[in-house]
Amino acid sequence: AQSVSQHNHHVILSEAASLELGCNYSYGGTVNLFWYVQYPGQHLQLLLKYFSGDPLVKGIKGFEAEFIKSKFSFNLRKPSVQWSDTAEYFCAVNDSWGKLQFGAGTQVVVTP
Amino acid sequence: DSGVTQTPKHLITATGQRVTLRCSPRSGDLSVYWYQQSLDQGLQFLIQYYNGEERAKGNILERFSAQQFPDLHSELNLSSLELGDSALYFCASSVTDRGLGNTIYFGEGSWLTVV
Numbered sequence: 238a239q240s241v242s243q244h245n246h247h248v249i250l251s252e253a254a255s256l257e258l259g260c261n262y263s264y265g266g267t268v269n270l271f272w273y274v275q276y277p278g279q280h281l282q283l284l285l286k287y288f289s290g291d292p293l294v295k296g297i298k299g300f301e302a303e304f305i306k307s308k309f310s311f312n313l314r315k316p317s318v319q320w321s322d323t324a325e326y327f328c329a330v331n332d333s334w335g336k337l338q339f340g341a342g343t344q345v346v347v348t349p
Numbered sequence: 350d351s352g353v354t355q356t357p358k359h360l361i362t363a364t365g366q367r368v369t370l371r372c373s374p375r376s377g378d379l380s381v382y383w384y385q386q387s388l389d390q391g392l393q394f395l396i397q398y399y400n401g402e403e404r405a406k407g408n409i410l411e412r413f414s415a416q417q418f419p420d421l422h423s424e425l426n427l428s429s430l431e432l433g434d435s436a437l438y439f440c441a442s443s444v445t446d447r448g449l450g451n452t453i454y455f456g457e458g459s460w461l462t463v464v
Contacts (some may be wrong), residue, residue, distance in 0.1 A: 331453070
Protein backbone atom coordinates (compact mmCIF):
# COMPACT_ATOMS: atom_id res chain seq x y z
CA ALA A 238 0.00 0.00 0.00
CA GLN A 239 1.21 3.45 -0.75
CA SER A 240 2.24 5.73 2.09
CA VAL A 241 3.31 9.31 2.54
CA SER A 242 5.92 10.38 5.08
CA GLN A 243 6.49 13.88 6.27
CA HIS A 244 9.77 14.20 8.06
CA ASN A 245 8.97 16.90 10.58
CA HIS A 246 5.91 17.04 12.78
CA HIS A 247 6.64 20.50 14.15
CA VAL A 248 8.78 23.30 12.81
CA ILE A 249 9.34 26.63 14.53
CA LEU A 250 11.13 29.40 12.73
CA SER A 251 11.41 33.15 12.64
CA GLU A 252 9.98 35.49 10.05
CA ALA A 253 12.18 35.83 6.96
CA ALA A 254 13.76 32.42 7.55
CA SER A 255 13.67 29.86 4.78
CA LEU A 256 11.37 26.87 5.05
CA GLU A 257 11.77 23.40 3.66
CA LEU A 258 9.37 20.59 4.50
CA GLY A 259 10.23 17.07 3.49
CA CYS A 260 7.84 14.61 1.93
CA ASN A 261 8.54 11.10 0.72
CA TYR A 262 6.11 8.63 -0.72
CA SER A 263 6.22 4.95 -1.41
CA TYR A 264 4.53 3.94 -4.60
CA GLY A 265 6.00 2.42 -7.70
CA GLY A 266 3.59 3.69 -10.29
CA THR A 267 2.70 7.07 -11.69
CA VAL A 268 1.51 9.49 -9.05
CA ASN A 269 0.31 13.02 -8.75
CA LEU A 270 1.64 15.02 -5.83
CA PHE A 271 0.08 17.81 -3.82
CA TRP A 272 0.75 20.11 -0.94
CA TYR A 273 -2.23 21.39 1.00
CA VAL A 274 -2.21 23.96 3.77
CA GLN A 275 -4.61 24.24 6.68
CA TYR A 276 -4.60 27.58 8.50
CA PRO A 277 -5.82 27.51 12.10
CA GLY A 278 -9.51 26.69 12.20
CA GLN A 279 -9.81 26.54 8.44
CA HIS A 280 -10.19 23.97 5.71
CA LEU A 281 -7.57 22.43 3.48
CA GLN A 282 -6.41 24.68 0.68
CA LEU A 283 -4.38 23.58 -2.29
CA LEU A 284 -0.91 25.14 -2.32
CA LEU A 285 0.46 23.45 -5.39
CA LYS A 286 0.38 20.26 -7.39
CA TYR A 287 2.55 18.20 -9.68
CA PHE A 288 1.09 16.16 -12.49
CA SER A 289 3.88 15.99 -15.04
CA GLY A 290 6.48 18.12 -16.81
CA ASP A 291 8.81 20.51 -15.02
CA PRO A 292 9.59 18.91 -11.66
CA LEU A 293 9.85 22.32 -10.02
CA VAL A 294 6.36 23.61 -9.46
CA LYS A 295 5.33 26.96 -8.14
CA GLY A 296 2.24 27.47 -6.07
CA ILE A 297 0.42 30.21 -4.30
CA LYS A 298 1.81 32.49 -1.60
CA GLY A 299 5.41 32.09 -2.81
CA PHE A 300 5.67 28.36 -2.20
CA GLU A 301 7.37 25.93 -4.54
CA ALA A 302 8.07 22.22 -4.52
CA GLU A 303 10.46 19.97 -6.31
CA PHE A 304 9.61 16.47 -7.46
CA ILE A 305 12.63 14.16 -7.43
CA LYS A 306 11.46 10.89 -8.88
CA SER A 307 14.60 8.94 -8.00
CA LYS A 308 14.19 9.87 -4.36
CA PHE A 309 10.40 9.55 -4.28
CA SER A 310 10.35 13.01 -2.77
CA PHE A 311 8.30 16.16 -3.15
CA ASN A 312 9.74 18.74 -0.78
CA LEU A 313 8.05 22.07 -0.17
CA ARG A 314 10.05 25.28 0.05
CA LYS A 315 9.59 28.95 0.70
CA PRO A 316 12.60 31.30 0.70
CA SER A 317 11.26 33.73 3.29
CA VAL A 318 8.34 32.92 5.55
CA GLN A 319 5.89 35.32 7.12
CA TRP A 320 3.94 35.12 10.32
CA SER A 321 0.84 34.40 8.23
CA ASP A 322 2.43 31.15 7.04
CA THR A 323 1.75 29.64 10.44
CA ALA A 324 -0.34 26.62 9.55
CA GLU A 325 -0.31 22.87 9.14
CA TYR A 326 1.06 21.58 5.86
CA PHE A 327 0.05 18.28 4.32
CA CYS A 328 1.73 16.40 1.54
CA ALA A 329 -0.58 14.14 -0.46
CA VAL A 330 -0.27 11.56 -3.19
CA ASN A 331 -2.94 10.57 -5.67
CA ASP A 332 -2.59 7.42 -7.72
CA SER A 333 -4.52 6.04 -10.62
CA TRP A 334 -7.29 4.81 -8.33
CA GLY A 335 -8.11 8.33 -7.27
CA LYS A 336 -7.71 8.06 -3.53
CA LEU A 337 -5.74 10.94 -2.06
CA GLN A 338 -3.35 9.68 0.59
CA PHE A 339 -2.12 12.27 3.10
CA GLY A 340 0.97 12.48 5.21
CA ALA A 341 0.68 13.11 8.93
CA GLY A 342 1.15 16.84 8.46
CA THR A 343 3.76 19.32 9.64
CA GLN A 344 2.78 22.05 12.03
CA VAL A 345 4.70 25.20 11.15
CA VAL A 346 4.89 28.08 13.59
CA VAL A 347 6.44 31.32 12.42
CA THR A 348 7.44 33.70 15.19
CA PRO A 349 7.55 37.45 14.65
CA ASP B 350 -13.66 29.55 -1.16
CA SER B 351 -13.27 26.15 -2.81
CA GLY B 352 -16.86 25.91 -3.94
CA VAL B 353 -17.49 22.80 -1.86
CA THR B 354 -20.23 23.48 0.69
CA GLN B 355 -20.70 21.55 3.90
CA THR B 356 -23.39 21.75 6.54
CA PRO B 357 -23.57 21.96 9.45
CA LYS B 358 -20.29 23.67 10.34
CA HIS B 359 -20.51 22.64 13.98
CA LEU B 360 -22.48 19.92 15.66
CA ILE B 361 -22.61 18.73 19.24
CA THR B 362 -24.45 15.54 20.01
CA ALA B 363 -24.61 12.82 22.64
CA THR B 364 -23.20 9.33 22.50
CA GLY B 365 -25.48 6.83 20.84
CA GLN B 366 -27.09 9.42 18.61
CA ARG B 367 -27.13 9.64 14.83
CA VAL B 368 -26.17 12.62 12.70
CA THR B 369 -26.13 13.45 9.02
CA LEU B 370 -23.52 15.64 7.41
CA ARG B 371 -24.28 17.18 4.07
CA CYS B 372 -22.04 18.17 1.21
CA SER B 373 -22.60 19.99 -2.07
CA PRO B 374 -19.73 19.56 -4.51
CA ARG B 375 -18.32 22.25 -6.75
CA SER B 376 -20.39 22.96 -9.79
CA GLY B 377 -19.55 20.40 -12.45
CA ASP B 378 -17.79 17.99 -10.12
CA LEU B 379 -19.11 14.44 -10.22
CA SER B 380 -16.89 12.88 -7.60
CA VAL B 381 -17.32 13.37 -3.87
CA TYR B 382 -14.96 12.22 -1.14
CA TRP B 383 -15.32 12.11 2.62
CA TYR B 384 -12.37 12.43 4.97
CA GLN B 385 -12.10 12.37 8.74
CA GLN B 386 -9.51 14.46 10.54
CA SER B 387 -8.76 13.71 14.17
CA LEU B 388 -5.80 14.45 16.40
CA ASP B 389 -4.77 10.84 16.79
CA GLN B 390 -5.54 9.50 13.30
CA GLY B 391 -4.71 12.47 11.12
CA LEU B 392 -6.51 12.76 7.78
CA GLN B 393 -8.23 9.50 6.93
CA PHE B 394 -10.04 8.75 3.71
CA LEU B 395 -13.50 7.38 4.36
CA ILE B 396 -15.32 6.90 1.09
CA GLN B 397 -15.67 8.16 -2.48
CA TYR B 398 -18.69 8.44 -4.76
CA TYR B 399 -18.79 9.19 -8.43
CA ASN B 400 -22.00 10.19 -10.14
CA GLY B 401 -24.09 8.40 -7.53
CA GLU B 402 -22.05 5.22 -7.30
CA GLU B 403 -19.61 4.18 -4.63
CA ARG B 404 -16.08 4.18 -6.08
CA ALA B 405 -13.72 3.52 -3.22
CA LYS B 406 -13.88 2.75 0.45
CA GLY B 407 -11.30 3.58 3.03
CA ASN B 408 -11.28 3.40 6.80
CA ILE B 409 -15.00 3.84 7.20
CA LEU B 410 -16.68 2.20 10.16
CA GLU B 411 -19.74 0.03 9.69
CA ARG B 412 -21.67 2.52 11.82
CA PHE B 413 -21.03 5.12 9.12
CA SER B 414 -22.63 5.22 5.70
CA ALA B 415 -22.79 7.64 2.84
CA GLN B 416 -24.61 8.21 -0.38
CA GLN B 417 -24.59 10.54 -3.33
CA PHE B 418 -27.90 11.71 -4.71
CA PRO B 419 -28.96 12.38 -8.32
CA ASP B 420 -28.30 16.11 -7.83
CA LEU B 421 -24.75 15.06 -6.81
CA HIS B 422 -24.91 16.25 -3.24
CA SER B 423 -23.75 13.73 -0.71
CA GLU B 424 -24.60 12.84 2.84
CA LEU B 425 -22.49 11.08 5.45
CA ASN B 426 -24.52 9.33 8.12
CA LEU B 427 -22.88 8.60 11.44
CA SER B 428 -24.80 6.42 13.87
CA SER B 429 -24.38 5.00 17.36
CA LEU B 430 -21.93 7.78 17.96
CA GLU B 431 -19.03 7.30 20.34
CA LEU B 432 -16.74 9.83 21.97
CA GLY B 433 -13.98 8.79 19.59
CA ASP B 434 -16.03 9.88 16.61
CA SER B 435 -15.45 13.49 17.54
CA ALA B 436 -13.52 14.91 14.61
CA LEU B 437 -13.55 17.26 11.69
CA TYR B 438 -15.25 15.68 8.71
CA PHE B 439 -14.25 17.03 5.34
CA CYS B 440 -16.04 16.65 2.09
CA ALA B 441 -14.10 17.12 -1.12
CA SER B 442 -14.96 17.01 -4.77
CA SER B 443 -13.35 16.67 -8.14
CA VAL B 444 -14.39 16.52 -11.74
CA THR B 445 -13.63 12.87 -12.39
CA ASP B 446 -13.13 9.66 -10.48
CA ARG B 447 -9.76 9.08 -12.06
CA GLY B 448 -6.78 9.69 -9.88
CA LEU B 449 -4.20 11.02 -12.25
CA GLY B 450 -4.65 14.54 -13.50
CA ASN B 451 -7.44 15.09 -11.02
CA THR B 452 -7.40 17.88 -8.44
CA ILE B 453 -9.46 17.44 -5.31
CA TYR B 454 -10.91 20.49 -3.57
CA PHE B 455 -11.99 20.49 0.05
CA GLY B 456 -14.90 22.05 1.86
CA GLU B 457 -14.62 23.84 5.18
CA GLY B 458 -15.51 20.76 7.15
CA SER B 459 -18.09 19.85 9.75
CA TRP B 460 -16.88 19.84 13.33
CA LEU B 461 -18.55 17.01 15.22
CA THR B 462 -18.30 16.85 18.98
CA VAL B 463 -19.75 13.83 20.72
CA VAL B 464 -20.36 14.31 24.44
